[in-house]
Amino acid sequence: MRYATYTANEELFYGAVTDKGMIALSPDFPHWPSLYDVIAAGALDQLETVANSKPATHTEFTYEMVMPNARRILCVGVNFPDRNAEYKDGSAQPKYMSLFPRFASGFTGHEQNLVRPPENHTLDYEGEVAIVIGKTGRRIPKDQAYxxxxxxxxxxxxxxxxxVRHAKFNVTQGKNWDRSGSIGxxxxxxxxxxxxxxxxxxxxxxxxxxxxxTLNRMMFPIRREIEYISTFMTLQPGDIIVTGTPTGAGARFDPxxxxxxxxxxxxxxEGIGTLRNGIEDEIV
Known part of the structure; x- marks a missing residue:
């Protein structure tokens, strides 16, 4: 089963994705107004039970960022060996992973356009798997991470x-332009x-x-990411970890x-799906 956040008839829903359209589920669970709340309640299985008994309710809809009210999105940078080599600084695999925050406002949904701002045209892509935490944990051992x-x-x-080059010690500015990325x-x-x-x-x-x-080539596998991040912060249901991108981003070509x-x-x-976005210039 697949669950999406979407807009239909100018109303926001979450529901199950089927070949015949969306099955609206949010009206059946008013006490969980968003997928974030469903995750926090540990209730994805309850969505499936209802979805199996309902027909499609919407055939015309617009995908939204899958968890538009996500409170914490943490990204892992430079997490594949070839990606580390792209920097051409002669550095070996780092001992610790690079981390930075992103905010939900920086993301849009599937089949919507990413926005290139007028201030700068170096908009680049990074394909990544994201995991959504479903169980609270602190100092989680690797063998329990999944x-x-x-x-x-x-x-x-x-x-x-x-x-991302505006300051010496952070990349936050370049990573949080409105609608510069997508999750879904x-x-x-x-x-x-x-x-x-x-x-x-x-x-x-x-x-x-x-x-x-392939994810099995990550320098810091997802089990290690969960272990490391949960050392300094308590991971909570609804937290999103964006796990790292392979080599081949646009900035690394010449030109x-x-x-x-x-x-x-x-x-x-495979097994998750395809996230597709066009590109448009911001109108100011």
């Missing part, structure tokens, strides 16, 4: 490259380790493969291949 995942989704962790199309409940351990992530721009790698209006970016992971 027990804390509720669902999986995809992320285009769009970045304004020039703005939907949540897929996490049920077994193979969904992550055997996953291959592919990013295409206008049909051209730009990124292609760089930044995104332009009319481009289409697709991020695909």
């Amino acid at each position: 027990d804390h995942i509720a669902a999986l989704t995809l992320c285009n962790e769009g970045t304004i490259r020039d703005w 199309p939907w949540l897929v409940p996490f049920t077994n380790a193979s969904q992550l351990d055997d996953a291959r992530i592919v990013t295409r721009v206008n049909g051209e493969v730009r990124q292609d790698d 760089p291949k930044y995104l332009r209006p009319g481009d289409v970016v697709e991020i695909e992971v």
Whole structure:
């Protein structure tokens, strides 16, 4: 089962994705007004029970960022060996992972356009798997890490490259432009380790493969990410961890291949889905 947040007839819903359309589920659970609240309640299985008994309710709809009220989104940077080599600084694999926050306002949904701002045109793509925490935990051991995942989704962790260089010790500015990235199309409940351990992530721009790698090559595997992050902060249901992107982002080409209006970016992971976005210029 797949669960999405969407708009239909100017009203926001969450529901189950089917081949015949969306099955609105939010009206059946007014005490859980968003998928964030469903995750916090540990109730994805209750959605499935209702969805199996209902027909599609909407055939015309617009996907939204899958968890638009997510409170904490933490991203892991430079997490594949070839990605580390792209920096050409001669550094070995780092001892600790790089982390930075993103905010929900920086993301849009599946089939919606990412926005290139007028201030800078170095909008870049980064295809990533994102995990949604479903169980509170602090100092979580690696062998228990997967027990804390509720669902999986995809992320285009769009970045304004020039703005990550505005300061010496952070990348926050370049990572949080409104609607510069996307998360979706939907949540897929996490049920077994193979969904992550055997996953291959592919990013295409206008049909051209730009990124292609497997999660088992991560320098900091997802189990380690959960262990490390939960050392300094209590992970809570609804937290999103964006787990890292492979080599092949546009900035690393010579000359760089930044995104332009009319481009289409697709991020695909078998078993999760395909996240697709166009590009448009912001109108100011």
